Amino acid sequence: MTQELSHSASVVVVSRSCFVASRLVRIPMNKFNMSRQPLIFKLLAGLIVLLMVLVLVVVFFPWDVLRQPVNRYVSDKTGRKFEITRRLDVHLGFRGATIVLDGVEFANPSWARDPYLVRTDRADFDVRLWPLIGGKVVIPRLSLVSPSLGLQMEADGRRTWALGKDTADEGSVPTVGLLQIDGGSIDFLASHLGVDLHADVDFDSARGDMPLSYKIKGTYQKQPLSATGAMGNVMQLTAAGQPPFPLSINAVAGQTRLKASGSVASLQTLDGLTAQFDLRGQNLGDLYRLLGIALPQSSPYALAGDLRKQGTLWTVAALKGRLGLSDIGGEMKFDQGPKPAYLSGDLRSRVMDMDDLGPLIGLAPTARSASAIEGVAPPSTVQAKRPGGKVLPAATLDFDRLRAMNADVKYTADRIKNVREIPLDKGSVQVKLKDGVLTLDPLDLGVGGGKLAGAIRIDGSKNPADIRASLDIRGMQLARLVPKLETTGNSVGRIDGRINLSGSGNSVANWLGGASGDVAVLSGRGQFGNLLPVFATLVGGDIIKFLVRGDRNVELRCAAIAFDVNKGVASGRTLVLDTTNAVFVGTGKVNLATEGLDFVITPQPKAKSILSIRTPLVVGGTLGSPSGGVEAGPLVGRGLAALALGAINPLLALAATIETGPGEDANCKDVLADANRPTAGAAANGAARAKGARQP
Known part of the structure; x- marks a missing residue:
């Protein structure tokens, strides 16, 4: 009965629209006689009437009558239940349309942990019309009110946010530009990456430039992670040419702590990132699991600087901090574009403490070095001895790290403190890593008023090296x-x-x-x-x-x-x-x-x-x-x-x-x-x- 009334109302609206259009184009006969005009004028007048009727139909069309057909169509195309629970409205434009959905429930594929991809009180988004002809969904803007999102990806490429029945098809993943969330929660699971996170999001306009706050709990790279922070109310996922939005984070992953604040243009790729950071932890080597950067083993550290990202290039400028008892500063660059990625930099210490060299050759840090960084718990292993009283370092090479990236980094120590009765004066080394081959060349150490110089080469492309x-x-x-x-x-x-x-x-x-x-x-x-x-x-x-x-x-x-x-x-x-x-x-x-x-x-x-x-x-x-x-x-x-x-x-x-x-x-x-x-x-x-x- 409801559908019949809706159709009757539609007929009335269309009839009235046609009547209005005819009145608008009516011309007094004594001034203009259509029967005497050429056929072209008659066709043109008819086209104008038709266009005006179409415009009026679109403006006054009761889009909500299409809610159930839309639910059935999307469910059939994706192979999972989709339902607009309350109301559907559409505002059409020449290049796109704005779609308003009151109440949305969109199920996840059967293999997913969470039953729903999205449940929200309201979804308001823009969609480009012309890409739809080619089967591509482009959403320049997406606004969600109190959503609950269940995102999951698998090692074989499947992802819950792919809209086609083949969830591993890259073409079925929509392109989302600006994202606005007013409260809600997000779950993200990627077991093959060791990631299982839950985020609660809260919106409060009283917070000024960063009204959106978040709290994250879970595991990242199989380490416990917690984070809090805030950001602007509109996030840019893949939008181009948009001004950056503000972002701050305070995160703890295992024994690694990160504080950062700045702005970013694209949240998906982190392009346009500009931030000041404070990073500290027990061992720089732990960053390999977290960030994919193969840094050497080290004593506890605390580093700060300016972080930038443009395209595939990450840049750290004005780096300063400590590695154990040693100070360190300089600049670093990490380019993810080449395969493998490429790390370069120039680092310098005014004073390098001999105690901090142990982890480089497989020794645990000394008690002095392990407790040198405030706010970082000392490693549980401090100068552990090998069985049988042996002293030569037995820590094995990590071949995955040697092959993970290429590198060219220079390090210089202006003065080396003699803390183990080995009178090192100063030193410098050029560290190069290419296709699994690590070279320290030239290696130059001032020792006992003289010099120890030469090269060390480790070919990690072979096992044993x-x-x-x-x-x-x-x-x-x-x-x-x-x-x-x-x-x-x-x-x-x-x-x-x-x-x-x-x-x-x-x-x-x-x-x-x-x-x-x-x-x-x-x-x-x-x-x-x-x-x-x-x-x-x-x-x-x-x-x-x-x-x-x-x-x-x-x-x-x-x-x-x-x-x-x-x-x-x-x-x-x-x-x-x-x-x-x-x-x-x-x-x-x-x-x-x-x-x-x-x-x-x-x-x-x-x-x-x-x-x-x-x-x-x-x-x-x-x-x-x-x-x-x-x-x-x-x-x-x-x-x-x-x-x-x-x-x-x-x-x-x-x-x-x-x-x-x-x-x-x-x-x-x-x-x-x-x-x-x-x-x-x-x-x-x-x-x-x-x-x-x-x-x-």
């Missing part, structure tokens, strides 16, 4: 490397050397455990107090002279420590320390796989002395827990001789401790030459491969 290190040591001062020598005023000559190692591995520990190459440290002339060789040679006469006369300088003639490294075993090629008092000659090896030490150091005094109990020194244990002692055989022999002679005459017991001084000056030229030549074979081949890490 091909790792090569080629480093030169130039002009280091031993007195600065051993603080106890420096504090006693000792001066030791310059130290030079090199490290050329290559091999395969997924961590520092298992790489060194199988690496081959050459390691050498050389020193020329210098002076230091004679206390060290006195105790090392256990020459009693010199102890007496030291106690009577005090310390006197002893000349260092030369020193060379060189190893041939073959599949993780570093065998001593040259182990010589030559002073004016004694020559120290060593033999032995370091097993880098087990971290075991096995050395024998034989002192050879150069002068006669009494009260000597000289015997070879033995160094064993591990890198983490070395042990030292003397060989028992020679010491016991001298002890028994002293007892026997002492039984005859106590004074004769001293004869057993007389040192006849067999030691001779080492040929320093030959010593240094031998140390400079790795033995042919695996060591030489490994060293040659390592040198290939450097740029030509």
Whole structure:
């Protein structure tokens, strides 16, 4: 009955419209006789009447009579229930139409978690007419009052907001420009991305430029996330040429906290983003899961700066903050356009603290570094030790991160604080990552008044990775490397050397455990107090002279420590320390796989002395827990001789401790030459491969 009345009303409206149109175009016959006019004029008059009738029909058409047909049509086309529950109204224009729906319920596909895509008290939106001819839905403006939205996407491309029956069809996804929400809630689920979020939205015009506030709870990248913030009442999803709208956010994801405020032109792509941010957390490496940027492992951090996005390019300017105990500043750029994405930047620290370098090589941050950032809880693991007392870092490479992007970043530290008795002065490094190959070249560190320079190359395109290190040591001062020598005023000559190692591995520990190459440290002339060789040679006469006369300088003639490294075993090629008092000659090896030490150091005094109990020194244990002692055989022999002679005459017991001084000056030229030549074979081949890490 209701539909019949509606149709009758429509007939009356149309009839009256036609009557009005005829009255409007009626011309007095005495002034204009249609029968006498050409046919063209008659057709033109008829067309005008028709157009006016159509306009009046459109203006006065009772659109709500189409509500049920529209419900059935949309339900049939999408394969899910669509219903305008109260009223439908349409306002047509030349390029588009404004559609007003009072009460809307639009179901989700059967595979979705939430039963409804949208339920709202009122939906008011503009739609472009001409794109509809091609089957494309373009909605320049969409306004929703108290909506409840259930958005979901799957790994296979299906999404609930696709309007066709094939919800994985990109062409069935409407293009929405401006979005206005007056209260309501939004649920978004993407299980394959580890995302499950619920947002409550509230509108209050008393909030000024940002009347729309929101609260978000859920998980993001499988980490708990909560956020609050505000924005302008009209959001731009894909609108072009529109002024940016204001936006603020205060979010926590796992141990990462973000505060930001600014404006954005497109919410869907974040184009035109301009914001100031404060970002802090336990580890920069955590941002890989959250943002897809493969940053290095770090101590807790706090960073602030200006963030911009235009197209695919993100820019961070005026960056400043702290990584643990170290300050950091500079600029960064991240371009998502290339495949893989590209990170570049120039960073600088006025003071870099040595404690903050540990996470870069797989060590947990120290307690000092872990608690350095206010508002960030220290990591639960602080300087955890490996089983068996091993100390070489065993953290494995993350191959996914190495292949996730390309990079070219320069870092410079004006000063490096000596917090672990390693006198680093300053440093710089150029970090490049391309197609899974990470290079640190050039790497330049000021150490002990000298320099450690060279390159490290990690080819992550292979598993295990091909790792090569080629480093030169130039002009280091031993007195600065051993603080106890420096504090006693000792001066030791310059130290030079090199490290050329290559091999395969997924961590520092298992790489060194199988690496081959050459390691050498050389020193020329210098002076230091004679206390060290006195105790090392256990020459009693010199102890007496030291106690009577005090310390006197002893000349260092030369020193060379060189190893041939073959599949993780570093065998001593040259182990010589030559002073004016004694020559120290060593033999032995370091097993880098087990971290075991096995050395024998034989002192050879150069002068006669009494009260000597000289015997070879033995160094064993591990890198983490070395042990030292003397060989028992020679010491016991001298002890028994002293007892026997002492039984005859106590004074004769001293004869057993007389040192006849067999030691001779080492040929320093030959010593240094031998140390400079790795033995042919695996060591030489490994060293040659390592040198290939450097740029030509």
